[in-house]
Amino acid sequence: MEQLLKSVAERATRYLDTLENRNVAPTPAALQALSRLDEAFPEHSTDAEAVIALLDEVGSPATVASAGSRYFGFVVGGSLPAALAANWLAGAWDQNAGLVALSPIAAKLEMVAMRWLLDALHLPPECGVGFVTCATQANFSGLAAARHALLARRGWNVEAQGLFGAPPITVVVGEEVHVSVLKALTMLGLGRERVVRVPADAQGRMRADALPPLDDNTIVCVQAGNVNTGAVDPLSEIISQAKAAGAWVHVDGAFGLWAAAAPDRAHLVDGAADADSWAVDAHKWLNVPYDSGLVFVRDPQNLHAALAVNAAYLVQGETRDPTHYTPDFSRRARGVEIWAALRALGREGLAELIERTCHHAAHFAAGLRDAGFEVLNDVVLNQVLVSFGDAETTRRVIAAIQQDGTCWCGGTLWQGKTAMRISVSSWATTGEDVERSLEAMIRIAAKVCAVVDMEKS
Ligand SMILES: Cc1ncc(COP(=O)(O)O)c(C=O)c1O
Structure with a gap:
């Protein structure tokens, strides 16, 4: 065991050291080599060292270097050294x-991390917290608590009776709701197509002036951090209207709610603390390894009632048993890394991480604008949307950037316009990485645009 773990530590260190100079996307040769794994189920045992050697030789080159400093796809954080x-x-x-x-x-x-998280995110200290796999599960868990609370008010026990014959619940979402909320509604039997959609503004924020009439049979799902623009719904306005009507408010703050931890960004999520439940990812901006999400529910009883289990063989602890607050029963101890990340960063370090990544995003936007390209969003957080011309040209630029390998960005369709997304979510990204990536983006885009112009003429 000792030799094996030492050798794997060496391999992992070597892997992390190579990230600086390798292609962010795996090369075609690395992908081709994956066919080495297509072997029949071995009849005989193999030495663990040999298994790990194969995993490293074939697996490491075929990874996407998202643990490195120039990965800007989706919303993917790195792993802080203490967390890893x-x-x-x-x-x-x-x-x-x-x-x-x-x-x-x-x-x-978990108990310690819970206290620190609620403090850092300025959420009510009495919240119940579940350490789940991702924001999708956090949305599911928060909405399960909402479903429980709303139906319990009507005298309906949804956990016991299901939804057959239950009083109807109205679910209100913004036009720009993240698909994970819709997936959660699907799993909860609340239906992704019977939601009431509220129009969004040009940044993707739900329009508070377009809310439908609300009542105490309604769940309002707001968003802190649009996956494309980073924009935050007008939380104060919507939450105060919803609370006045007795509705439940759920905040999908997968990455955006971390703004609360950075004094210069916290105003963006003003009012969030007045909601009833919140979903946040730790594997995004807190930079802990996958997978790690968090659900917070103001009244812990609602989360407990929705997710708790009981059986004679389950020894009940005198303190909080984690399983009662998550969809899983058995699970890994993902609170360990969350604790380590928070312990290592401290309040200042966390604020600085959020602020620094936002600064990098603003720098990307300014550099691309200066080079003549159109930035489509107000860069309020860590997300930048850029267009390099028409849809086809933008798609070609994105493909060429991915192929070049200096950095990695994905594409999207933003309000009818094809765009490249830049998400700066890793502690590892430095100013130098931003410069190097900007240089590559601008050089590649200029080249692609020149070819497109030639083709047109
Ligand atoms: C706003 C929002 N909600 C939910 C999610 C889903 O997160 P996860 O992939 O951790 O389930 C994302 C992912 O980017 C997101 O941006």
């Missing part, structure tokens, strides 16, 4: 974090 190291130690611990009886340390770290 904690993840390794937790791997050795191999704890089942479901119950205090199964892992007192996992339960304790």
